[in-house]
Amino acid sequence: MRPPHVVMRLERMGSLHQTRISFMRSLVRRMNREKWTIERTQWDVNELGYGVAVYTVGTPERSYSLVAFSNELDDADRTDRVIAEKWDATFALVDGIPDDADIERLGRCIPLQEAGRCSSSELVLSRANKSVRLFDYVVECLADGRQPEIQRLAEVGYLMRTTAVYGNGKFGLSDREKVMREEVMCSPYRAELLSVYLIRCFTHDLVDHVASMRGGGRSVKLDKQRKTILGIGNATGLGMAPYLHKHPALLNNWIVARETALGRVRAVPSATPEKVERFRMLLERAAEHVHQWRTDDALQCVRIEQLSKDLEHIRNRPIDEHYPWHELMQWAETSLSMEAQEMLASLLMEPYPELVDELECTMGADESVSIHPDATVRELLDTIEQSYEWALQIDFEQAGASHWFWYVSKEKLEPRIGVRDDDTGADKEMPLGVAVQAQRVYADLKATRNPHQTVAVFLALHPQHRHIVRRIQNMVCRPYGEIQDNLLDEHMRPIDMLRGKLSFFGATKFDPKSDRWTRITMYQGAPLPEELHADDADDWCFPVIEGMESAASNPV
């Protein structure tokens, strides 16, 4: 496995791509394996597309239903920010099949989102906005009896974009402990990503319905190829960064699973021709996928350009006979961009489901942590020197080292960052400055005269260090739980954390809107409900859109 000091850097996290064990991929595999069914059980939507719909998923254990409320929204009210108060559509994933009374109750609270109150019968609360570029255009085409142009579909990639997908007890929702009691839901983000898959189904049906109402007998339905192209968009902001900080055990397990998978493939002594052929085919697909990756972000454009060149280098390199994947990865580590290294890592896992897929079961985490009060000051110093050397090396006297502070705004609890010297609120800073906290506790430990003093006594005397000591002690057995960079530094790019997390979801087509905000596409290329039971249902990594121009049109 690659060591933590190599893997747990912001730049590398900001270069990760979807893998076989990303959560969307493992969900689709499970749907396929267990023959889940998806049925639209209610459709009370008017000619303009406003109303209620219900989709019910049948799993071997139980049923879940997505209840969708589609609402009229003025363009001026459409924002992806948490500060929005109205949305084009709102959703709840509920346990079981809701009856009329349930839907009536949900209709009163779900459209309010954070301002409403859910019950423990609801697992997920979500909302989405239409793509103004695409939604009306698609409806217009279909109503007129035409299929929309693939090029235009591909440039956006979705009809609606979720702006929040809440779970785990937020706003009265079911606690995760309850959700986890069902084996089908026990993977991280399983319920949330099932919701997103069903939202995708809803958007497909919604354009068909509105077009049919508008065009009557002249209208056509969106064809299968186009539906497959259209995933669900997502706009993601700063909230994901504090999440990674607050859940180091989970982060550790995600990274360990990914690195273990890569390590297993690298340890393969020789590759069969079938495996090599599969790799080469996927490499070609990935190259085309990258050609079709559009963004306006200048930095990401440069990276995509380099990634394309690097994939060409991989294509031109022969595959060694002995330990072929290790040799290839080792060469990549010294010859290719980080984007390319990580895409290669993802690609190498694809031909080896027998080595990789079981690791998806290891990505949950017991997040309970406790202080080890009987450890001594000397032992804690040793731990810091061994596990937090990266933190001790940061010079906080340097200008810019404490530039940012992270906080939560009173405005709908939106996570934000501020400039320490310019913005108000630093006194309410969230404790994301792990490195500076580690240095402070290290200094106080060093100043303690008795190295045999227990941590219990040290913390009773220094209660301000209780948080970081608990963290440090519990990271000893979670070496990949800590992002080994200064999250307060002027040059820190929050988007790296966002992308790292989103890659574990299985997101593609990262489209940064700033260094702290990105749009992505989810489930693009994923099988439609009627295709879920097919043998190739899992074969949708790095999807390529047939008929889309392979344009070098990113504004580099």
Added chain:
Amino acid sequence: MHISLNELMLTCQKAARGTGIAEGAAEDLRKAALWLALHGFPAVDSVYDALVAVESGVSAYGEFTLSDDAIDWHPGCGAEGLSAASIGGAAADLFTLFLPNEDGAACLRSVDVPLLQLAQFAANMPATARILIRWFDQNSRIDFRLTAGELGLIACKGAAYASGRFQFEVSQHTCGNVTVDDNFTVVAEDENMSLRGLDVDEVIWEKLKAFADLTLVEPTARSRALGAGAGLDDND
């Protein structure tokens, strides 16, 4: 009002931070609040009472003296009570170290919300540590006796106090609106609590949330425009 256990924990943690309690102690309080809820005790009331005491200056982190076999922790000057919200986890750490010591004695004087302190012990001590409690009648004091022996939380009387290794003195005998009496017993953890969440008094809950809101930063035009790195509209 119905809340999830996750809401309970997060709100208690934030509320503690809102009253100025350090992050580490706020994390302890989060665990203690969950323990109270899972055992059918008034979690929101207990935490709220404790935070009011901190915020008003009635309770404090206090001062303590340590020797090889004794802890004596008291409110110190200027405070009436020892804050269960502030000291809970740290006290649990210290008491854990005393567990193997048969001759050890530990005293927390005038703990403001004893029920919360009990939860702090239960939630923050190792699973092998067991707490035997004795609840005396009003105007008397509460013992927390720690032992590494029998599993379970046991209510006991008289003799236990005399032979107890740890002793608490408390200044009040109530927790929120619940009066603890001689018949107090600790019930087993309700494993189904996480399936259904928790019903709480909306008034107290909102007051607790008001403490949590103290961690939030007032928005400005600049923070609105720049703080999240996104535009104010997204009609793409």
